[in-house]
Amino acid sequence: LCPQVHSLQELRRSASLATKVFVQRDYSDGTTCQFQTKFPPELESRIERQLFEETVKTLNGFYAEAEKIGGSSYLEGCLACATAYFIFLCMETHYEKVLKKISKYIQDQNEKIYAPRGLLLTDPLERGWHISPMILSRAQIEISIYEDRCSSGSSSSGSSSSSSGGGGGG
């Protein structure tokens, strides 16, 4: 677990030096928060299409759950209104609970799927939900971290210049 966590930190630290791919919002269902499952071409060689699509679909499912209009959300709204919204000082809204689940899921996905491939998915919450960036690390960083287990064999030998010295050693 340790090397993976270490790599996640490395990726985050050097995020701005990396290429970014953006997953855009899908407005076909109105103003509900959904993301496009269209597979970005830059990720072609990095990750299987199916894994990416599954991540986005699960995220969309979470957001749909958060924004679901039904009995429980009405109850929460009415209760909150009756207490002049003071109840939110002690209670978390349903939306916030789902957002916590989402960030946990994203963390989980990053550790298990994306970081090993040198990618980093950031939580859309940070960008106001209109975009979710996926960060591709510089191939350089991939090599330095995965020296002892470079089974991925990605052809990153070209970028051996020491231009981005900041990210690697810290």
Place this chain on the structure above:
Amino acid sequence: MSVMVARKKVVRKWEKLPGRNTFCCDGRIMMARQKGIFYLTLFLILGTCALFFAFECRYLAVQLSPAIPVFAAVLFLFAMATLLRTSFSDPGVIPRALPDEAAFIEMEIEATNGTVPQGQRPPPRIKNFQINNQIVKLKYCYTCKIFRPPRASHCSICDNCVERFDHHCPWVGNCVGKRNYRYFYLFILSLSLLTIYIFTFNIVYVALKSLKIGFLNTLKETPGSLTVLTVLEVLICFFTLWSVVGLTGFHTFLVALNQTTNEDIKGSWTGKNRVQNPYSHGNIVKNCCEVLCGPLPPSVLDRRGILQQEESTAQEGSCSRGPGTQEPLATQGPGQAQEAHSVLSLQVPAPSVSNTEMPEEKQRTPGELPVPSLDAGRAEH
């Protein structure tokens, strides 16, 4: 060359947010810049209620029922709570695009439209989306550098894009948008009820007293000041009635149809050549439930997140960029993944500020990376 004196200072994100908002209580409270009319609203409500509780209530509680001041107090507290909630909360501001995102969007636009020669204003950037089998156009906001989601609009007073933008209310001192519309509606509703209540009981007060001792004697008996106060209350309530009750009626209409004031004014969904409102459920009850009791997304601005930067006391050589400098700052979110070089861009005059310069600048100061997840340093040229 400038001399750098490194000094750590805890700066919160709200201090560096673009837009014309005022923040209080270390970022907990967010309002528009002009607050004068808001203070007037507060003064009118507090003043009128104070007079009512101090004078009329004492008489009416004894003569009629003690429930009268109690109910007035409940209404008053509810109105104040919703007013403060409307004024102080984030209406649903959409954060501006960070440089990487703005660059990505620019690239996409250029790919579709082709580059525009320097000096010419590019045509308004519009993307078409389909919502529930109707085409909705998304507009590009030049200030925020994003494509606005449907129903969002840019408030020129606060200089922010706001989701489900209704209007900017000077009485409340804030924009009314997705996150605070229900509080706004409940405020004007409870204020209408409160105004009607006070107005009615003022009349009842005068009537009761007149019945007992005659109308003229009432005016003579109660000290001049009390009469003046009662008359003042009645006048305030009368004028408030016509405006606030009318506004409540208008917003009830909007809620029932799931429309915003902005859309109503622009006539987005009316007229035979326009599309029907795709956000309405067709059912009044459902619309009301969604607008007033629906789920409430939290604020994405993260006003109280900490920005850690090393402050330098030296004069910047890069001041030529003007007030809209881009500063590389490290962000530390509350336990969430944060980019090491998340740059908050203020309004940059030249849209072609090259973001590609940033990585090179950082390389020039490799010595300024003391702690792993902190990486800061002002851009120096």
